[in-house]
Amino acid sequence: MPFNVSGKSINQPADGIRRPYQIQSSLNVQHELFNGLSVTAGWVHREYQRLFWTDNVAVDPSDYTQFTIPNPVFGNAKYGQGAEATIPIYTLSAAARARTPQFVDKNSDLNRKQYNGYDVGFTVRIKGGNLYGGTSIGRLRTSYCEVEDPNSLRYCDQRKLDMPYLAQMKLAGSYPLPYKLQLSGSWQGYPGAASGSDFQDQVYSAANNRAPDLSQNLTYQVTNAIFSAANPGQTLRSFQGSNITVPLLTPGQNYLKRWNQVDIRLARTFQIGRYKLQGQFDMFNALNGSNIINQNQAFGSSQWRPTQILQGRLIAVGAQLNF
Numbered sequence: 001m002p003f004n005v006s007g008k009s010i011n012q013p014a015d016g017i018r019r020p021y022q023i024q025s026s027l028n029v030q031h032e033l034f035n036g037l038s039v040t041a042g043w044v045h046r047e048y049q050r051l052f053w054t055d056n057v058a059v060d061p062s063d064y065t066q067f068t069i070p071n072p073v074f075g076n077a078k079y080g081q082g083a084e085a086t087i088p089i090y091t092l093s094a095a096a097r098a099r100t101p102q103f104v105d106k107n108s109d110l111n112r113k114q115y116n117g118y119d120v121g122f123t124v125r126i127k128g129g130n131l132y133g134g135t136s137i138g139r140l141r142t143s144y145c146e147v148e149d150p151n152s153l154r155y156c157d158q159r160k161l162d163m164p165y166l167a168q169m170k171l172a173g174s175y176p177l178p179y180k181l182q183l184s185g186s187w188q189g190y191p192g193a194a195s196g197s198d199f200q201d202q203v204y205s206a207a208n209n210r211a212p213d214l215s216q217n218l219t220y221q222v223t224n225a226i227f228s229a230a231n232p233g234q235t236l237r238s239f240q241g242s243n244i245t246v247p248l249l250t251p252g253q254n255y256l257k258r259w260n261q262v263d264i265r266l267a268r269t270f271q272i273g274r275y276k277l278q279g280q281f282d283m284f285n286a287l288n289g290s291n292i293i294n295q296n297q298a299f300g301s302s303q304w305r306p307t308q309i310l311q312g313r314l315i316a317v318g319a320q321l322n323f
Contacts, residue, residue, distance in 0.1 A: 216254045
């Protein structure tokens with residue numbers, strides 16, 4: 001038993017717990033079509049297995065009681081198709097809540113993450129300049145159905161859902177100009193996913209009872225008033241003692257709009273004796289795009305309110321000395 005003076009529960013590793021691992025398969029082909037132009041194509045498949053999950057061994061599945069509440073987005077076409085009329089809610093008994101939690105980290109035999117992707121790219125040389133780019137198309141599907149809280153079972157297996165492939169596209173290059181100037185730039189096009197997200201880095205959110213995916217959802221805070229209205233004579237506080245959060249939307253249906261960014265650099269190198277001085281002028285987000293890259297996903301009056309937009313046009317002037 002680890003030494004604990006904080007008064008808070010700490011996790012114990014299960015006997016025989018082992019490190020998670022990945023199995024990756026890939027195939028890549030590169031071919032030069034003609035002098036100065038080559039293309040590449042690739043496929044990658046990655047399986048994440050033996051993932052960790054946390055089990056409160058002081059609580060048994062029988063300590064949860066199932067109720068239902070109305071789905072507040074049922075029948076509203078703008079939230080996608082297939083929304084159920086009611087949502088199952090699982091409440092934890094007061095007796096179970098009174099027990100001292102005993103959190104144990106375990107390897108899951110059920111939880112999986114699976115990524116499948118296709119990459120296509122090219123490189124071309126044109127009169128002293130270079131141009132390269134391509135696209136990466138991928139799909140991440142997760143199955144997080146071995147969880148402590150049964151409220152997380154809603155949409156837990158995305159292998160049964162229509163999760164789309166998402167595409168990233170990039171184009172970059174450089175070209176020499178008169179007076180020894182060098183022009184370079186890049187264009188990047190991203191799918192409508194939250195800023196900083198990637199196809200493969202998503203993790204399970206216990207706070208939102210949600211399996212990981214890149215689509216936008218609505219987290220619904222089920223309060224005592226909502227619960228009691230749907231279940232007369234019952235109070236959420238008698239069971240749970242706090243609100244319950246559930247996702248409302250089917251994963252894979254609602255994404256942010258795609259967003260793009262153009263960056264430009266103009267540079268010139270000066271030879272000063274044995275030193276090289278490069279002056280450079282950079283413009284990031286040259287088109288001053290203002291795409292939404294994150295938004296409030298809590299159901300209510302402020303839902304879909306932007307919380308982050310693409311950084312505005314930024315200009316930088318600098319120099320680099322090589323000696």
